[in-house]
Amino acid sequence: MHSHTPTPAASLAGFDPRSGSLIERALFNHRHIVLLLCALVTLLLGWQATHLRLAASFEKTIPATHPYIQNYLAHQKDLQGLGNAVRIAVANPKGDLYDAQYxxxxxxxxxxxxLLPGVSRMQMKSLWTPSTRWVGVTEEGLEGGPVxxxxxxxxxxxxxxxxxNIARSGEIGQLVxxxxxxxxxxxxxxxxDAEGRPLDYAALADKLEALRAKYEPRGVEIHITGFAKLVGDLIEGVRDVLGFFALAVAIATAMVYGYTRCVRSTVLVVAASLTAVVWQLGLLPALGFALDPYSILVPFLVFAIGMSHGAQKMNGIMQDIGRGMHRLVAARFTFRRLFLAGLTALLAxxxxxxxxxxIDIQAIRELAIAASLGVGVLIFTNLILLPILLSFTGVSPKAAQRSLRDEAAALAASGDASENSGRFKPQAGLWAVLDRFTQRRWATGTLVVSALLGAAGFALSTQLKIGDLDPGAPELRADSRYNRDVAYLNQAYGAGSDVLAIMVKTPEGGCSALETLNKVDALEWELRQLPGVDSTNSLALLNRRVLTGLNEGNPKWYEFLPNQDMLNTVTAGAPRGLYNDACSLLVLSTFLKDxxxxxxxxxxxxxxxxxxANDTADVKFLLAAGSAGIEAATNIVVHESWxxxxxxxxxxxVALCFITFRSWRAVVVAVLPLVLxxxxxxxxxxxxxxxxxxxTLPVIALGVGIGVDYxxxxxxxxxxxxRQGASLSQAYHRALLFTGKVVMLTGITLAIGVITWVGSPIKFQADMGLLLAFMFLWNMLGALVLLPALAHFLLKPAALAPLGSAAATTAASKTVPGGRAATAT
Structure with missing residues (x-):
């Protein structure tokens, strides 16, 4: 039975401002103060955001407390260049390096x-540095000198x-x-750097590029690899990311406007989400954080989550205004109905x-803090500020009426406008199709298909690898300048820049002991047999080479001589990179193909x-130094954390859903689509x-949190x-009309926004765009298709507490003009 729809003025006159929760009364009865505070916070944090730095740190990308990294850090001073380093290959395209001009x-x-800032000058090596030396055998014995x-x-x-000299230096395949x-x-x-400030990788990469531009016109080709150059290229690409972010905002704005045809509500939804991004970016420098290339996706995720919640609030207010409510009453009722669901989703x-x-990696921890801050501010900007703003502006009357046309037609066609609780037939179209998933035949088929998809997905997911799967830098395109430089060095030098160094700890003065070097020699031989290992270098190998040299280069003498005096003699003239000054640490460098x-x-x-098998009380074989050793430790931490x-x-x-719904059946219905x-x-x-x-580690975890919103x-x-007595078909149909439309809108909008990232020069961003688009769409489909199918079998009315019970106290209902309950938990 239809009731008379009151005018907005009558709606406001009949509304008790003392109704609602304490939070609602505190916010809406003091709307002007809330707006003033939000404006001041936005100005302050907007100013703070101008001080945000885009930076990166090698030390933040490694697990500092892992035993391998602890070993590396404990002996870092004795490990020459086995950490963060850049390799600059200078080629002569018209000849060889034995050219005076070259x-x-x-x-x-x-x-x-x-002279560049941040360079460890004592350890830098080139043909022109005094530390690059040769050793040779003459009639008078071993001799040597600078190359x-x-x-x-x-x-x-x-x-x-x-x-x-180069032929006798042992640097062919290394420096030459x-x-x-x-x-x-x-x-x-x-x-x-020399002034104690963290190394600015973007500035260093720019200086390296400036040197490339300066010297290549002189007839050489320059190839640069290393973490610093990779980060520099990523930061350079991040400037393009801002363009994709702007495109995503434009797409979201256009899609929301296409749905509402209301300029003011569209502007407010987008503005509230962007305000959350401003707050988040402003909080980072205030707390001493910077934004790095790996967390550059976080502001977009905050915007995406904000759009999802903002569109729900806007849609609820628009529908209530269409039913004749005053904009303030509509805002309060929408806040009342959706605040708990929104808060639960944001907390998730x-x-x-x-x-x-x-996860014991500082870069990921800072990403977690930045993202948590962003989600936290959404509670204020999109759950509180947006409804208050709409309580002042309202929405376009035409848009409000338009928002109810589909609903009114559906209710009239199905008879759901009455209090019938039986099966009904919604109007033809998408709603009718989705309603079928509440019926046993379609629900059973959906669960079977989902189970098959889940089994296939799980089987394939077991092949998921930890770490890089390609040579070079997978964050960049295969044809990027950086990856072409990596390919050149790998081909020209017979081994990549991927070095895994094993540290052999001995008593002071014991690095040349026969027993110790014999074990190093044995390990070195075994490593050279492994696939993926190109070559090795150690003090034991130097002994073999020297013995060969002392015997006119005869390969028959390529042997490890068990003579302590000989070992001591060779060690005395060996480069310090093979052992430390106290002769208490040996370094076995393993050069890998990738x-x-x-x-x-x-x-x-x-x-x-x-x-x-070989460690003793005095001699310990320790992992790991070198770029590959550090990455191996990182992979182990990621694998353990995943x-x-x-x-x-x-x-x-699960815990948050149970607190909200007070029903394990509802929790299963909400969570299983996320698992799929x-x-x-x-x-x-x-x-x-x-x-x-x-x-990539954070992305799947983020997908779970974002997906539960729908x-x-x-x-x-x-x-x-x-709980009010409706059938599942009726209840699901009303949910679709009230919140389901916006779930579809935001899922499709955000998927379109991120799929544009496939055009990014940064492969990492392109891959994340595909992955996020997939998760947005599948989470949306899960909420629209798998959720009602599960509900058919699990959400039996007898298994649910009635609305007035303690288990359902979070369900705040309010009958609105039109005769139906427009409520949500």
């Missing part, structure tokens, strides 16, 4: 690199001496290319981000097994060739209607 260019470039001969003048005789057409400037970096998001704090996850895992397993993180995220979501999406998203990562690493909004309305 060598002069190399000298000038080496001198300029030496660049004394009195070098660029003439034929000097170049001939240089050729001989195998074909002799290029040489490397090896540049270890410090965590801080925040917990999903906060769980990342358990840093793929399987390659690193194979070497680590072998070394650990060898150490377990499953634990997902379990904790789901535990938090997780399996399928991991399977998609396998198909895309993505490994789980620092850059389920919460639809399930909260469905449960309230069921």
């Amino acid at each position: 060598l002069d260019t190399l000298r000038q470039l080496s001198d300029e690199v030496f 660049i001969p004394d009195g070098y003048d660029g003439g034929p005789e000097s170049l001939q001496k240089l050729r001989a 290319a195998l074909d002799g057409r290029s040489s490397v400037i090896f540049v270890p970096l410090q965590a801080q 998001d925040a917990v999903g981000f906060a769980v990342l704090l358990l 840093h793929k996850a399987d390659t690193l895992a194979g070497v680590v397993r072998h070394v650990e097994a060898f150490a377990a 499953t634990r993180m997902l379990l904790l995220v789901y535990a938090a979501v 999406t997780s399996f399928l998203a991991e399977a998609l990562m396998v198909a895309l060739g993505l490994g789980v690493k620092v850059a 389920a919460l909004y639809i399930l909260s309305v469905t449960l309230t209607e069921l």
